[in-house]
Amino acid sequence: MIELKHIEKSFGDRVILNDINAVMEAGKCNLIIGASGSGKTVLTKCMVDLFQPDKGEIIYDGKNITTMETDERKLLRQQIGMLFQGSALFDSMTVEQNVMFPLDMFSKMTLAQRRKRVDEVLEKVNLTGANKKFPSEISGGMKKRVGIARAIVLNPKYLFCDEPNSGLDPQTSLLIDKLIQEITLEYKITTIVVTHDMNSVMEIGDHIVYMHQGQKQWEGSNKEIIFSKNELLNKFIFASEFLQDAKQMRMMEAEGKQF
Template structure:
């Protein structure tokens, strides 16, 4: 679990985060959503220690990261997995070598054991057959899966995903969402996802924080969104007439006003 309390952050005279508080729960996909410039990326960078908040606390399982010693913070970072927006794979390394990289840096395992562990997580993301390929030889969706394998190879307690579906087709995006959800649930990871993908919001949004102009505007689950009356949230999530109609029909379905097999759905 990660708890953020009253986080404030400014750059010069420009205030980016205004008194943000939320709890990212273990074993759940916690999504941070909002328009560009809403502060979600700055908040995430504060959470992982890349930025220091001007005020507030960031608590990892009852330990305040901001008051940790350098050694304690280093140990914490070894429990954090990162899936970057562009996957950030090393072009000169094979898929297997990319996944082994965190083990090379932070573990004392033998080469044989590091290789075995890398192959295990590649098998987990259904990529064991691609372990000798280079990033240029695989698709965008496969690169994302390699990125996920690398992010979980050290058995992290916390996982951060930055736009995991960026640049992917809808079908591949659904596969990535399912993979992130399954890994989160199986290993009881505290997963935080920054996303603009509304399919992800509705598919895996166990807990959602919607940010608007540096403030937490709304908080709830993907089921709560259907009934939300927050205009800013609804304008963001259900931006088109089609999606607004879909929301209204889903509400009617949940209330029993139309049948679940109604052809309009």
């Protein structure tokens, strides 16, 4: 679990985060949503310690990362897995070498043990046998799965996913969502997904934080979002007439009305 308490962050005179309070729950897919410029990327960078908040506390399972000593902070970072928006694979490395990279950096495993672990996570993401392929030889969806394999190879307690469906077709996006959800549940990871994808919101949004202009405007689950009366949230989620109609029909159905 990650707790955010009164987080504030500014760059010069520009306020990016204004008194953010939220909880990212363990064993659940926690989604951070909002329009471009709403502050979600800066909030995520504060959470993984790339930015230091001006005020507030970021508490990982009872420990405040903003006041940790350097050695303790390094140990925490090893418990964080990261899936980058563009997968961020090393083009000159094979799939196996890309996934093994965190093990090379942080583990004391033998080469045989590292290869075995790589095989385990590649099997988990349905890429058995892809070890010797290079990123240029695989599809965008496969690259995302390699990125997920690399992110979980060290058995992290926390998994951050930055726009995991960016650039993917709807069917592949759904597969990536299901994979992230499956890994989260199986390993009881605290997963944080930054996304604009409304399919992801409705499919895997166990816990959702909606941000607008640097403030948290709404917090709840994908089941609650349909019935939200927050005007800003509704304009963001149900932007098209089709989605507005779908929301209206769903609400009428829940109330037992005909449509």
